[in-house]
Amino acid sequence: MNDASVWGVKDVTSAKGAADENFPVGSFLISRRMRPHVHAYYNFARVIDDMVDNADLTSAQKIARLRAMGEVIRGEREAPQRADAQTAVTLRRHLLETRVPLETATDLIEAFCIDAVKNRYETWEELLHYCRYSANPVGHFLLRLHGEDEDTLAPSDALCSALQVLNHLQDAASDLKVLDRCYLPQPWLAEEGVRTEDVLLVRSKPGLKRVFDRLLDRVDELNAQARRLPDLVRDRRMRLEAAVIVALSHRLAERLRHEDPIADRVKPTRGDGLRALAWSARYIV
16 A cells, blocks of 8 residues: 555656766666666666655655655555656566666665765765765666676775765765755864865865865775776676776866865866777777
8 A cells, every 4th residue: 555654745756867967877888778777777766866855855754755665676565656656666677677686776775764864974984884875786786787797896886986975075065055964074074174064165175175185085095996897897888888987987086186176066078078988998899
């Protein structure tokens, strides 16, 4: 039975799409046969992200709705005939068809349940724990979808976590302004004599820049681990996709070293994408 107290009456689906993302979502490098599965996964992820960022829902309402989406994925609950809830129905069908573990979807829900109640972070380890659920399942989904081996998962986790932290740096100001959420480790800010609210200034203070660079040092370590990924991926098209994303992650980290994400949103350019595509050509064979 569909419980209105869980689902509410409002569809939370936003107008955001793949074009709003920083990195390829089911790009042309993914085979045409695989793209419908990738798009089903993306649509589900977009909706549960919309659920947790919805200002009209309380934390308890967000968690109840997110848990219900997980129950739909596991086949424990029916979903109402509404666009947001039906993304879980669609994704469950794709996961069962491809035999990709259901956890690649339900783990994402764990991250958004964290977002519903937690808006500050204390340590790098806490941040990595969040990435374990918010980003790493995406890599697991893509690799499992393509039948890749277990040894691809560790470098994939490094890549996905790096991308997530880079996204936190890109969106530091908007996350705090719109969602009152800050992923920058609070003690690191205190050590540099800056406040969380300083991310709302027109440009980064020197202390805030040092916090960003400290996070980028950790990202560089993750990116170094991620460089192994393309060599381990057997599927040629997936190997190229991985190589492009690895290159883009390195490039974005480099740009965030030299540009100010508080003054302007730093994101990959068309030129960055073309250079990443050219770099990935070495993995065609």
